[in-house]
Every structure is written in structure tokens, then in C-alpha cells.
Amino acid sequence: MSEAPLIALKQVTKVYGKGATALAALKGVDLQIQAGDFVAIMGPSGSGKSTAMNVLGCLDTPTTGEYLFHGLHVETLSRDQRARLRRRYLGFVFQGFNLLARTSAQENVELPLLYRGEPAKTRHALAAKALASVGLAGWEHHTPAELSGGQQQRVAIARAIVTEPAVLLADEPTGNLDTHRSQEIMDLLWKLNVDHGITVLMVTHEADMAAYAKRIVRFVDGVVESDTLNPHPTALQVPLSSGAAPTDQPSDQPSDQPLETA
Numbered sequence: 001m002s003e004a005p006l007i008a009l010k011q012v013t014k015v016y017g018k019g020a021t022a023l024a025a026l027k028g029v030d031l032q033i034q035a036g037d038f039v040a041i042m043g044p045s046g047s048g049k050s051t052a053m054n055v056l057g058c059l060d061t062p063t064t065g066e067y068l069f070h071g072l073h074v075e076t077l078s079r080d081q082r083a084r085l086r087r088r089y090l091g092f093v094f095q096g097f098n099l100l101a102r103t104s105a106q107e108n109v110e111l112p113l114l115y116r117g118e119p120a121k122t123r124h125a126l127a128a129k130a131l132a133s134v135g136l137a138g139w140e141h142h143t144p145a146e147l148s149g150g151q152q153q154r155v156a157i158a159r160a161i162v163t164e165p166a167v168l169l170a171d172e173p174t175g176n177l178d179t180h181r182s183q184e185i186m187d188l189l190w191k192l193n194v195d196h197g198i199t200v201l202m203v204t205h206e207a208d209m210a211a212y213a214k215r216i217v218r219f220v221d222g223v224v225e226s227d228t229l230n231p232h233p234t235a236l237q238v239p240l241s242s243g244a245a246p247t248d249q250p251s252d253q254p255s256d257q258p259l260e261t262a
Contacts, residue, residue: 005033005068006033006034006069006070006199007031007033007067007068007069007167007199008031008032008033008066008067009029009030009031009032009052009055009056009062009065009067010030010065010067010068011028011030011064011066012028012029012052012055012064012065012066012067013026013027013028013063013064014026014048014051014055014060014063015063024222025051025222026048026051026052026055026063026222026223027048027221027223028065028223029048029052029065029223029224030224031052031217031224031227033199033201035166035197035199036193036197036199037199037200037214038189038190038194038199038200038212038213038214038215038233039215039217040202040203040204040209040210040212040215040216040230041053041202041203041204041217041219042204042210042216042217042218042219043218043219043225047219047220047222048219048221048222049203049219050171050203051222053169053171053201053203055067056201057086057092057169058074058082058083058086058090059086061074061075061082062075069085069089070089070166072085087116087163088163088165089165089166089167090165090166090167090168091159091160091161091163091165091167091168091169091198092160093153093156093157093168093170093171093173094156094171094172095171095172095176097144097149097152097153097155097156097176099144099152099155099156099159100144101143101144101145103144104140104141104142104143105140105141105142105143105144105155105158106127106128106131106140106141107127108156108159109127109130109131109155109158109159110123110126110127110162111159112159112162112163113126113127113162113163116163127140127162128140130158130159130162131155131158133158133161134154134155134157134158134161134188135154135188136151136154136155139151148181149176149177149181150177150180150181150185153173153174153177153181153185154185154188157173157185157188157189157192161192166198166199167198167199167200167201168198168200169202170189170201170202170203172203172204172205173185173189173202173204174186174206174209175204182206182209186209186212186234186235189202189212190212194235200213210230211230211233211234212233212234212235213230213233214229214233215227215229215230216230
């Protein structure tokens with residue numbers, strides 16, 4: 001018997017507006033993602049890929065259909081319960097980094113822990129560990145203005161993994177970076193996935209970035225047009241960039257315990 005998927009979308013639709021102005025962004029999406037997978041989500045503008053990511057990240061809810069996360073019906077949860085699920089199980093990385101400009105790297109990474117009510121000593125230790133895992137030990141007190149674009153994205157990734165999420169959702173994570181920095185970030189995402197078990201879902205329009213993924217899912221007109229395995233991910237073919245490998249990051253495979261949404 002095959003292992004139950006970590007994530008399953010079943011005939012998910014998303015409609016914005018009503019009547020003549022209604023827009024169907026998703027039109028019956030079926031998608032399964034196993035724990036430890038690395039999935040690149042691609043498609044042209046308006047294809048539904050960003051809407052699908054918002055649903056997967058519990059930032060939006062389906063109009064109809066089912067969203068199961070580790071067996072839990074997410075579409076039935078309240079707003080507060082979805083927020084708890086995000087804080088406990090999901091990490092987010094964005095194209096624009098979304099770092100606080102006047103705040104140090106350490107303090108930026110501590111933010112999710114602050115929202116969870118962790119004490120200062122715990123926040124400091126976990127943030128320092130997350131920064132070290134993305135190759136930024138010694139950069140804790142630098143502000144974003146003192147960091148390169150690649151370093152800023154590493155801070156953003158450290159912030160996303162500091163809570164030890166099961167799933168990392170990355171929206172165009174290399175969109176603002178040059179080719180070399182993009183490869184460094186993709187090497188890092190690969191290491192987090194392969195060595196530490198974090199499931200990675202990445203939206204990208206760049207085929208060379210999608211080539212790092214184990215699966216490539218293409219959206220067209222609100223449906224999944226194709227879902228193909230990538231037998232030769234890029235990271236298996238080239239040496240990892242120096243300093244890109246995270247260390248001492250605990251495994252983030254979801255446990256068999258019930259989800260904490262109450």
C-alpha cells in the first residue's frame with residue numbers, strides 16, 4: 001500500500017467575485033504531494049499557480065473541493081486554526097525577501113518565534129542556529145542594507161525554517177537574483193530538502209530553476225496540465241556551491257501526531 005500523501009488537493013476550485021464578474025482561478029485541481037518531495041510549480045500568468053500556492057499555504061481557502069494536510073481537512077478550519085497550522089507546519093520564502101529594513105538579520109529570523117511567544121533566550125539560540133544553517137554565521141547583527149541580495153534571501157530562508165516547518169513554500173525565490181546567487185539559493189533549497197527532509201513547493205517561471213525539483217507541475221487555465229517526474233535534478237549533476245550547505249538542521253518530516261490547530 002502506498003504511503004498517504006502529506007498534501008492532497010481534490011477537485012479544488014477558487015472563484016473570485018460573483019455573477020457576471022466571477023473569475024474562476026482554479027477549476028478542479030487534483031494534486032498530491034508526498035512528504036520530502038521537491039515540487040516546482042510552473043505556468044503562464046493567470047494560469048492559477050499563485051492561487052494554488054495561496055491555498056496550499058493556508059493564505060486562502062478553496063471555493064469548493066478538499067484540501068487535506070496530513071489527513072486534516074484544511075477547508076473546514078477556521079481562520080485562527082489555519083493561522084496555527086501555518087505557524088506550526090509551514091514556512092514561506094518570497095521573491096522580495098520581505099525583511100524589516102532597520103532590523104538585524106538575527107531579529108528578522110526571530111520574528112516567527114516572537115509571534116509564537118517563545119522566550120528571548122530560545123529565540124536567540126534558534127535564530128543563530130538557523131542563520132548558521134544557511135551559511136550566515138557571523139552575520140547576525142548586519143541589517144539587510146549591509147547584505148547582498150543572495151545573503152538577504154538566505155536570511156529569509158533562515159526565517160522560514162527557524163520554526164522547523166514540515167513544508168517550505170517558495171514563491172519565485174530567485175526572481176530578484178543574478179545567475180550565480182540563484183544557483184546558491186537553489187543549492188540551499190536542495191540541501192534542505194534532501195538532507196533534512198523539508199518538503200519544498202516552489203513557484204518559478206525559470207526552467208533552469210525548476211530543473212532542481214524532483215517533480216514539475218504545470219498549470220494552464222486553472223487546471224494542472226501536466227505533472228512529471230524529473231529523473232535528473234540539476235543538483236545531482238553539479239557540485240554544491242561553497243558555503244551553501246546547511247548544517248545541524250533537524251529533520252522536519254511530519255510526525256504521526258494529530259495536527260495542532262485547536
